[in-house]
Amino acid sequence: MRNIDIAWIFYEMADLMEIKGDDFFKIKAYRSAAKTISRLNQPVEELVRRGVFNKIPGIGKAINAKTREILETGTCRTYQELLDQVPRGLLEIRSLPGIGPKKARILHQKLGVTSLEELEEAAKRRLVRKLPGISAKTEHEIVRNIRSLKEGRSQVLLGLARELAKELVEYLENLPEVARAEIGGGTRRWKETVSDVDIVAAADDVNGVLDAFTAHPRVTKVLQRDSNRIQVNTWWGVPVDLTVVTVDEFITAWHRNTGSRKHYQHLSLLAEEKGFKLSHKQLVDAYGRELEVQDEEDIYRHLGLEYIPPELREDNGEIEAAQTGTLPRLVELEDIKGDLHVHTNWSDAAGSLEEMVEGARKKGYSYMAITDHSGSLKIANGLDAARLKKQVKEIEKLNQQFDDFTILTGVECDILADGSLDHEDELLAQLDVVIASVHSHFQQDKETMTNRIISAIEHEHVDIIGHVSGRLLGRRGGYELDVERVLEAAAKYNTVMEINSSPDRLDLSEENTRLAKELGVKVVINTDAHDLKRLNEIEYGVAVARRAWLTPDDVVNTREVEDLLKNLK
DNA sequence: GCCGTTTTCGGCCCGACTGTTTTCAGTCG
Numbered sequence: 001m002r003n004i005d006i007a008w009i010f011y012e013m014a015d016l017m018e019i020k021g022d023d024f025f026k027i028k029a030y031r032s033a034a035k036t037i038s039r040l041n042q043p044v045e046e047l048v049r050r051g052v053f054n055k056i057p058g059i060g061k062a063i064n065a066k067t068r069e070i071l072e073t074g075t076c077r078t079y080q081e082l083l084d085q086v087p088r089g090l091l092e093i094r095s096l097p098g099i100g101p102k103k104a105r106i107l108h109q110k111l112g113v114t115s116l117e118e119l120e121e122a123a124k125r126r127l128v129r130k131l132p133g134i135s136a137k138t139e140h141e142i143v144r145n146i147r148s149l150k151e152g153r154s155q156v157l158l159g160l161a162r163e164l165a166k167e168l169v170e171y172l173e174n175l176p177e178v179a180r181a182e183i184g185g186g187t188r189r190w191k192e193t194v195s196d197v198d199i200v201a202a203a204d205d206v207n208g209v210l211d212a213f214t215a216h217p218r219v220t221k222v223l224q225r226d227s228n229r230i231q232v233n234t235w236w237g238v239p240v241d242l243t244v245v246t247v248d249e250f251i252t253a254w255h256r257n258t259g260s261r262k263h264y265q266h267l268s269l270l271a272e273e274k275g276f277k278l279s280h281k282q283l284v285d286a287y288g289r290e291l292e293v294q295d296e297e298d299i300y301r302h303l304g305l306e307y308i309p310p311e312l313r314e315d316n317g318e319i320e321a322a323q324t325g326t327l328p329r330l331v332e333l334e335d336i337k338g339d340l341h342v343h344t345n346w347s348d349a350a351g352s353l354e355e356m357v358e359g360a361r362k363k364g365y366s367y368m369a370i371t372d373h374s375g376s377l378k379i380a381n382g383l384d385a386a387r388l389k390k391q392v393k394e395i396e397k398l399n400q401q402f403d404d405f406t407i408l409t410g411v412e413c414d415i416l417a418d419g420s421l422d423h424e425d426e427l428l429a430q431l432d433v434v435i436a437s438v439h440s441h442f443q444q445d446k447e448t449m450t451n452r453i454i455s456a457i458e459h460e461h462v463d464i465i466g467h468v469s470g471r472l473l474g475r476r477g478g479y480e481l482d483v484e485r486v487l488e489a490a491a492k493y494n495t496v497m498e499i500n501s502s503p504d505r506l507d508l509s510e511e512n513t514r515l516a517k518e519l520g521v522k523v524v525i526n527t528d529a530h531d532l533k534r535l536n537e538i539e540y541g542v543a544v545a546r547r548a549w550l551t552p553d554d555v556v557n558t559r560e561v562e563d564l565l566k567n568l569k
Numbered sequence: 570g571c572c573g574t575t576t577t578c579g580g581c582c583c584g585a586c587t588g589t590t591t592t593c594a595g596t597c598g
Contacts, residue, residue, distance in 0.1 A: 062570060097597095101595090377598090379583060440598075
């Protein structure tokens with residue numbers, strides 16, 4: 001059991017107990033334990049073995065015992081009992097906007113619905129509006145939300161897709177009959193969401209590999225099996241598509257599998273114009289000779305092109321640029337010198353100041369900004385002026401320990417409803433990095449929200465605008481916002497726009513990042529990490545930047561600290 | 570459920586909005 005699997009069970013138990021109507025604080029205890037477990041750096045199994053697991057704050061007798069039970073049996077009795085009492089479908093109903101635990105329970109008790117389908121049916125028969133606290137208007141909303149949920153359900157977030165893909169590829173690589181296995185498709189191109197996970201493997205014994213693959217514990221169902229390809233369903237409902245080819249065909253097959261379809265079609269056309277023929281099996285020249293393909297670079301080289309990295313393969317002009325040798329030198333993970341958006345346990349994160357700094361140093365960064373929440377964000381234990389000043393002092397002290405690393409002082413300051421900031425100007429002026437973000441009043445109209453954010457952009461001490469659209473992928477779209485006006489203002493006032501790397505945000509989106517570059521806006525790639533592990537999510541933000549054709553010069557945190565500070569206000 | 574050199578019981582939990590309401594419960598970030 002991985003930590004995330006254990007945490008998942010506790011999260012689900014909390015959700016089930018909530019619908020059941022259990023004690024608020026008990027539910028809270030389960031959620032906090034789940035959160036703690038998901039943020040641990042070491043496997044729970046090892047911590048249990050060393051006898052230190054139950055010493056972790058928030059892990060008491062009961063959760064410790066259940067964790068041990070889960071480690072041994074893969075589940076626990078209380079969890080199974082909860083599942084017997086509360087139909088799992090209610091969790092989906094509960095996830096509809098405006099439906100909380102109480103309404104989910106009433107819907108179940110009064111109408112007997114146990115799934116989204118049954119609820120939709122009941123709503124169509126106008127039974128839902130008869131319930132207390134639910135009007136005809138809400139009933140319509142329910143139907144609308146169920147429909148949009150069903151449409152969105154087919155999309156998988158990149159973070160989940162990559163995690164699953166990496167695990168499966170590693171499994172395949174360890175099979176003796178597999179010579180090579182790689183992630184393909186949109187997951188390899190780092191698309192923000194994908195319809196499935198594509199994997200390509202090279203092996204002679206195709207059937208042996210397909211059999212072994214179906215035996216993997218993450219595989220829940222075989223959807224379709226052909227001679228060299230299998231489609232399965234896995235945990236969390238993510239479909240996976242595995243293609244097995246011979247070693248000789250691997251590169252051409254992997255290249256085609258990676259796509260995108262439009263990129264590949266364009267390349268094939270280009271090949272035809274030269275009299276070549278590109279297929280998933282080989283590349284043949286005008287004389288019918290098979291050209292040597294050792295890696296993907298060879299394919300592009302034979303076609304007279306610069307190598308095109310997977311992130312650019314969308315037929316957005318990359319082939320034309322590769323023909324003329326004008327592809328940009330894309331920003332890379334190694335270019336990033338520091339993270340400018342990091343939280344600590346001073347507000348709502350898991351790690352201490354020292355731990356986060358150590359994590360950043362281990363990543364090879366030369367600086368990091370500590371940017372905890374500001375006071376009005378009560379739920380995140382935001383820092384008021386006094387605590388922020390105290391933190392600044394602490395950082396100054398800690399900074400003296402290092403001569404090769406700089407901790408920058410900072411804040412993620414709330415942009416209040418009227419566009420003003422949550423700290424006094426005088427205090428903001430003393431900080432190295434001021435990020436301004438929206439965390440409240442999401443329902444303002446487009447004009448108000450746009451002006452609100454522009455007020456922050458114009459502010460003399462605001463260096464960066466955090467996660468500008470406010471979207472949470474798969475959960476909520478952003479608020480109403482005129483992004484173009486916002487970016488124009490950012491260009492004018494020299495305010496940097498953040499690419500928030502969190503896989504459920506990716507905000508700036510790829511599209512908005514492109515627009516930012518067009519308008520001459522500088523960008524920073526940040527993690528917004530709330531624990532050590534999530535410092536690694538920087539790769540997702542780098543991927544967004546790459547897909548938007550950004551070079552190191554477009555990204556301020558590719559610079560050394562002195563140069564960086566010159567580029568901030 | 571977790572926590573505790575003031576407590577082994579009684580705290581833990583914030584503020585705003587929204588919709589359905591005649592005074593507020595439920596939801597959300």
